[in-house]
Amino acid sequence: MANKPFAITLKPGTSLNNLTGSWRTARPVYLDRLPPCNNACPAGEDIQGWLFHAESGDYEQAWRALVENNPLPAVMGRVCYHPCESACNRGQLDSSVGINSVERFLGDEAIRRGWKFAAAAAASGKKVLVVGAGPSGLSAAYHLARMGHKVEIQEAGPLAGGMMRFGIPKYRLPREVLDAEVQRILDLGVTLKLNCKVAHIEQSMQDGGFDAAFLAVGAHIGKRAMIPAGDAAHIVDAVSVLRSMEGEDKPMLGRKVVVYGGGNTAVDVARTVKRMGAEPIIVYRRTRDKAPAHDFEIEEALQEGVMIKWLSTIKQAGDSSITIEKMALDDKGFPQPTGEFETLEADSVVLALGQDVDLSLLDGLPGLEIKNGTVQVAPNMMTGHAGIFAGGDMVPSERTVTVAVGHGKKAARNIDAWLRGTAYQPAPKHELAEAGNLNTWYYSDADKTVRPMLDIIRRQTSFDEVQGGLDETTALFEARRCLSCGNCFECDNCYGVCPDNAVIKLGPGKRFEFKYDYCKGCGLCVAECPCGAIKMVPEDI
Amino acid sequence: MLKQTEGSKAVAEAIALCRPEVICAYPISPQTHIVEALGEMVKSGELPKCEFINVESEFAAMSVAIGSSAAGARSYTATASQGLLFMVEAVYNASGLGLPIVMTVANRAIGAPINIWNDHSDSLSQRDSGWMQLFAETNQEAVDLHIQAFKLAEELSMPIMVCMDGFILTHAFERVDIPSQEQVDAYLPPFDPRQMLDPAEPISIGAMVGPEAFMEVKYLAHAKQLQALELIPQLAAEFKQTFGRDSGGLVRTYRADDAETMIVAMGSVLGTIKDVVDEMREQGHKVGVLGIISYRPFPLQQVREALVNCKRFLVLEKSLAVGMGGIVATDVRMAVRGTGLKGYTAIAGLGGRPIPKTSLHKLFLEAEQESLEPVTFVDLDWDAVNKQLERERQNRHSGPIAENMLHDKGMSTAAKFG
Amino acid sequence: MGFQTVKFYQTGTFTVGNRLLAPDERSVQAGEMRSNSISSGHRACQGCGEALGARYAIDAAMAESNGQLIAANATGCLEVFSTPYPESSWQVPWIHSLFGNAPAVATGIAAALKVKGKHDVRVVAQGGDGGTTDIGFGCLSGMFERNDDVLYICYDNEAYMNTGVQRSSATPPAARTATTMPVGNEPGNVFGQGKNLPEIAMAHGIPYVATATVADLRDLEYKVRKAMKIRGARYIQIFVPCPLGWGTASDATILMARLAKETGTFPVFEAEYGEVTGVLKIRNKLPVEEYLKPQKRFAHLFGKHAHPEMIARLQAIADRNIRKYGLLQDQES
Numbered sequence A: 001m002a003n004k005p006f007a008i009t010l011k012p013g014t015s016l017n018n019l020t021g022s023w024r025t026a027r028p029v030y031l032d033r034l035p036p037c038n039n040a041c042p043a044g045e046d047i048q049g050w051l052f053h054a055e056s057g058d059y060e061q062a063w064r065a066l067v068e069n070n071p072l073p074a075v076m077g078r079v080c081y082h083p084c085e086s087a088c089n090r091g092q093l094d095s096s097v098g099i100n101s102v103e104r105f106l107g108d109e110a111i112r113r114g115w116k117f118a119a120a121a122a123a124s125g126k127k128v129l130v131v132g133a134g135p136s137g138l139s140a141a142y143h144l145a146r147m148g149h150k151v152e153i154q155e156a157g158p159l160a161g162g163m164m165r166f167g168i169p170k171y172r173l174p175r176e177v178l179d180a181e182v183q184r185i186l187d188l189g190v191t192l193k194l195n196c197k198v199a200h201i202e203q204s205m206q207d208g209g210f211d212a213a214f215l216a217v218g219a220h221i222g223k224r225a226m227i228p229a230g231d232a233a234h235i236v237d238a239v240s241v242l243r244s245m246e247g248e249d250k251p252m253l254g255r256k257v258v259v260y261g262g263g264n265t266a267v268d269v270a271r272t273v274k275r276m277g278a279e280p281i282i283v284y285r286r287t288r289d290k291a292p293a294h295d296f297e298i299e300e301a302l303q304e305g306v307m308i309k310w311l312s313t314i315k316q317a318g319d320s321s322i323t324i325e326k327m328a329l330d331d332k333g334f335p336q337p338t339g340e341f342e343t344l345e346a347d348s349v350v351l352a353l354g355q356d357v358d359l360s361l362l363d364g365l366p367g368l369e370i371k372n373g374t375v376q377v378a379p380n381m382m383t384g385h386a387g388i389f390a391g392g393d394m395v396p397s398e399r400t401v402t403v404a405v406g407h408g409k410k411a412a413r414n415i416d417a418w419l420r421g422t423a424y425q426p427a428p429k430h431e432l433a434e435a436g437n438l439n440t441w442y443y444s445d446a447d448k449t450v451r452p453m454l455d456i457i458r459r460q461t462s463f464d465e466v467q468g469g470l471d472e473t474t475a476l477f478e479a480r481r482c483l484s485c486g487n488c489f490e491c492d493n494c495y496g497v498c499p500d501n502a503v504i505k506l507g508p509g510k511r512f513e514f515k516y517d518y519c520k521g522c523g524l525c526v527a528e529c530p531c532g533a534i535k536m537v538p539e540d541i
Numbered sequence B: 001m002l003k004q005t006e007g008s009k010a011v012a013e014a015i016a017l018c019r020p021e022v023i024c025a026y027p028i029s030p031q032t033h034i035v036e037a038l039g040e041m042v043k044s045g046e047l048p049k050c051e052f053i054n055v056e057s058e059f060a061a062m063s064v065a066i067g068s069s070a071a072g073a074r075s076y077t078a079t080a081s082q083g084l085l086f087m088v089e090a091v092y093n094a095s096g097l098g099l100p101i102v103m104t105v106a107n108r109a110i111g112a113p114i115n116i117w118n119d120h121s122d123s124l125s126q127r128d129s130g131w132m133q134l135f136a137e138t139n140q141e142a143v144d145l146h147i148q149a150f151k152l153a154e155e156l157s158m159p160i161m162v163c164m165d166g167f168i169l170t171h172a173f174e175r176v177d178i179p180s181q182e183q184v185d186a187y188l189p190p191f192d193p194r195q196m197l198d199p200a201e202p203i204s205i206g207a208m209v210g211p212e213a214f215m216e217v218k219y220l221a222h223a224k225q226l227q228a229l230e231l232i233p234q235l236a237a238e239f240k241q242t243f244g245r246d247s248g249g250l251v252r253t254y255r256a257d258d259a260e261t262m263i264v265a266m267g268s269v270l271g272t273i274k275d276v277v278d279e280m281r282e283q284g285h286k287v288g289v290l291g292i293i294s295y296r297p298f299p300l301q302q303v304r305e306a307l308v309n310c311k312r313f314l315v316l317e318k319s320l321a322v323g324m325g326g327i328v329a330t331d332v333r334m335a336v337r338g339t340g341l342k343g344y345t346a347i348a349g350l351g352g353r354p355i356p357k358t359s360l361h362k363l364f365l366e367a368e369q370e371s372l373e374p375v376t377f378v379d380l381d382w383d384a385v386n387k388q389l390e391r392e393r394q395n396r397h398s399g400p401i402a403e404n405m406l407h408d409k410g411m412s413t414a415a416k417f418g
Numbered sequence C: 001m002g003f004q005t006v007k008f009y010q011t012g013t014f015t016v017g018n019r020l021l022a023p024d025e026r027s028v029q030a031g032e033m034r035s036n037s038i039s040s041g042h043r044a045c046q047g048c049g050e051a052l053g054a055r056y057a058i059d060a061a062m063a064e065s066n067g068q069l070i071a072a073n074a075t076g077c078l079e080v081f082s083t084p085y086p087e088s089s090w091q092v093p094w095i096h097s098l099f100g101n102a103p104a105v106a107t108g109i110a111a112a113l114k115v116k117g118k119h120d121v122r123v124v125a126q127g128g129d130g131g132t133t134d135i136g137f138g139c140l141s142g143m144f145e146r147n148d149d150v151l152y153i154c155y156d157n158e159a160y161m162n163t164g165v166q167r168s169s170a171t172p173p174a175a176r177t178a179t180t181m182p183v184g185n186e187p188g189n190v191f192g193q194g195k196n197l198p199e200i201a202m203a204h205g206i207p208y209v210a211t212a213t214v215a216d217l218r219d220l221e222y223k224v225r226k227a228m229k230i231r232g233a234r235y236i237q238i239f240v241p242c243p244l245g246w247g248t249a250s251d252a253t254i255l256m257a258r259l260a261k262e263t264g265t266f267p268v269f270e271a272e273y274g275e276v277t278g279v280l281k282i283r284n285k286l287p288v289e290e291y292l293k294p295q296k297r298f299a300h301l302f303g304k305h306a307h308p309e310m311i312a313r314l315q316a317i318a319d320r321n322i323r324k325y326g327l328l329q330d331q332e333s
Ligand SMILES: Cc1cc2nc3c(=O)[nH]c(=O)nc-3n(C[C@H](O)[C@H](O)[C@H](O)COP(=O)(O)OP(=O)(O)OC[C@H]3O[C@@H](n4cnc5c(N)ncnc54)[C@H](O)[C@@H]3O)c2cc1C
Pocket: A079, A080, A081, A131, A132, A133, A134, A135, A136, A137, A154, A155, A156, A157, A160, A161, A162, A163, A164, A167, A168, A169, A196, A197, A198, A199, A216, A217, A218, A219, A220, A239, A242, A264, A265, A268, A358, A361, A391, A392, A393, A394, A398, A399, A400, A401, A402, A404
């Protein structure tokens, strides 16, 4: 520059000497917010985290991220009621991301490709007994095994799976899917003892030399209702019916089958019966919108030809018919009898009124607290008896496969800590990524992918799976509908929109950094970050 | 090569010999013939490797030249009068940025009243613009000064105006020696810009400069012109070597050795003055002439040296600082300050008013006799002026001065040129 | 990826970049090696749309010309905040001459390059709306008419910002500026005939005219790159909200540009040889109030002494744009 005119002519880029960061009164900072889907997932899955990998087509990495929290994605992708999708921020834009369908795709892909879990950590030398091979027990076994503990599952039934096998019908959960995911857990070195009912927990622990136990015996005793019935009346409970579907001897229910109850179990039984060639009628005392069953299940049942009598109770059961009374809802929404009666043909009545827990294995166990037929546990899932933990349907909570899996994980972490003589400290929760944190302008319109459904004739006559899965294209599409709430997905917006070039791009997978020497604190990066992964914090001046 | 040709055409040919790369032009009398000729030369291929741009105004003409010069192209334009004023902002900018643009000013009066004829008010209005200004006495000198101008401008990285009297020179057919291309090439090297817009070496030209450095920038421009005072005689000497002709320089004297009365002037009027001086010399009057070629930078020392031995001097100039008097005279007086010399100013030839020898005779004699007023308006129609002044004394709203005076003079319409 | 061509739904083409896009589908701004033609340390206000728009545009032009670019700049905020002695923000060879002559300076540069045979070096001229629509208009029109090989970029922030927010002929009706105060029966700027410079540029029949906003980077880059592929006079007007002059939050700059487009207030289109060849459709049409309300320069239209009739007139202008350019999704353009 020596020979250039003084002052008029300047060297390029010399404004870098001028540190405009001193103008700032607030600074942008990157953060990870908790996506509402993750927050809503009872199994504590990092949904946004595994979708991130699925978005780039790296399904194995996605699956591996998923199974960090939940070892049963193929099952989850079929039976989970996906509260994550109800919480999904995209629902406020068009419709929620089909998280569950992508999860199923990943689960199926893993089975198809034979992906195995990463090897367990170094052996801890501790032995843990898991009672019950339902989802909760399997989940706990999986996590404990990966932590290096020796795990043995003792299961009363002839096969693993619990209600996933003996409750949920095949047409919703094909057994080969369940078998594959159970086997993968066993492949970690978990011992499964079938037909091995634990009668006395302390005894069993002592016999096997276990250091701790996780109880997950579920709720299997069908609730009875007081129905005046003739001797010839054929009354059975839903759980038994469904269980017997798994055995050699299929239940004999006749042609006209009345199913009593309005929950998912009632619907499952009715749809199962329909597939066996009978004519099911569900009788429920309240209205459709008050029914505990998920509406989509009711809808599917109706499509398949299941009849439903709303606002009806069974007054009396005979050998080939029943009498029902019409009900009316009072101001508070409770059904009240009307005195109006009707007779229905019925070869049998199936009671689907819920289940109670068989707590006999706990008889005499000191320290235990039982309330409303369930075992009370502390926040760390431990019962009142040290070293004995419990979860799933047998503890007070929502009774779903997903909650059961979540309990299993949580219990495993606490058992692990307890075995090591410490207490498990969950990582502090990030602040929630709410819809208001997002700049949704940046997401293009993309309707949710509808999963294919089996044609109606085959739905009425076979136990083939009703709902199809996504293929690679649709799964990728669906994954990419994710807004990545609260977590940087490297869209380069902050890097692009900063008028002061105060954002450094660190390269693929490394996200970004602020150059505070130059950032003037305008907040544009925060406003234009699509997913709300930056926030402004005041400078202390 | 000797040629009988129009001044504008001769200058155009000289410019072409200097291998300009970008020429921008906007028409205004009396500059038109120069750029028309250049345009034709570019079109015909006679002047190769040159872009001729017909711009939409003089402001654009100078701006285009700023751009092309900054991008490293030898750049030329020409204008006069209103045109020069229309580009003023860019004129200052070109010098401020140190861009060696060469511009011919075909000197012409400034309106209102609009007038197409010669005087020096236009380029003198740009006295402080930071441009150098060289005044040609003849068309031969106009040709030669343009060749020197490119060299001077590019050596200093400063723009320069070559001033030649409108019509009197631009439209006059005279014998001119047009140099050969080899001669010009030998004298004028290719343009090697001091700074250039170039992606290979990016720079930012035209920064905003505040009080912390503005004075220094201005002083440096001043220092450049002081350097030019050294360089101009040097280039004239080199010119003589190559072309065998005395041309240019800072000042030129005529019959000055024993002169007691010196006549100081710029431009073509020097020819008439020399004729009158010759006649007066024959009659025994000790009169001499000092012609100023370099108006900016103003050669204070050379002017002083030329005048210091006379008894009195008269500055005859084609310009008027309204409300003050002479413009050139002010500078000349500055040059001789402290000498006690008697100095007179004569304002002549404004708006193309002829300057006849008889009037100069009379004027110079009065100067010799020291009977002149400090400022004399040569051949002013006192009758018309006094009548108007009288009218104005009577009535403050007396109509446009120009209209009234034309009426008094028995003329009803103004000439239709523009 | 590459195993299938899936439309990129997650972010479509709206974000600056995305890790999932193939490199050739990424914007210039997404690149780690972008030229950052205007470096950090410039003195633009916080959230300045002009600083942003200029980097977007010049970086794109740099990318398209392989770094062979020279820029001329009119006086205005961009010039002042980028080159106060002793520091320059520019990484490209750059010249500032005057307020009203940037197009002519660029013409001169283009002429010099042509005569020197540097055909690969390209020229852009840039200025604010004042420098473009008012004082530099003559030079601009001359540059267009001669079809000089210059891309002129106007950064339209709708007033003379550098001198303290005075009205320019690009200032919208009803807007408050320092010279159109919100007093009297018709507060703010007059409802004149408007001075639609893109259309005036089109009337010159030049090869390319386009409008763009800082809210749509990909469209902006596409237009700059397209313009750079063409020889001759080209004009792009980029809408660059000015937080200081408009009285908007510093983080609302892009939002304002987006709203101007989504309300139809600022039609985004391109034209070749005087004919409109494409428009950027409105995604979700919004009433002009949405755009006007956050801006202090329109505050007098709302509140206690509201002027619904003036808002209606501004809506009518937007509606006319929508009709004229066919800005709605289902409209022919
Ligand atoms: C018909 C039906 C459909 C359902 N559909 C869904 C659905 O679609 N989605 C959903 O999320 N949830 C569904 N559920 C609920 C879900 O199945 C249960 O909440 C979940 O299975 C509970 O898991 P768990 O591990 O606690 O118990 P279970 O799954 O019940 O498993 C308990 C296991 O413990 C074994 N066991 C019991 N006692 C002993 C003992 N003393 N010793 C050894 N082993 C013992 C049992 O044999 C059983 O295998 C459904 C339930 C039913 C009944």
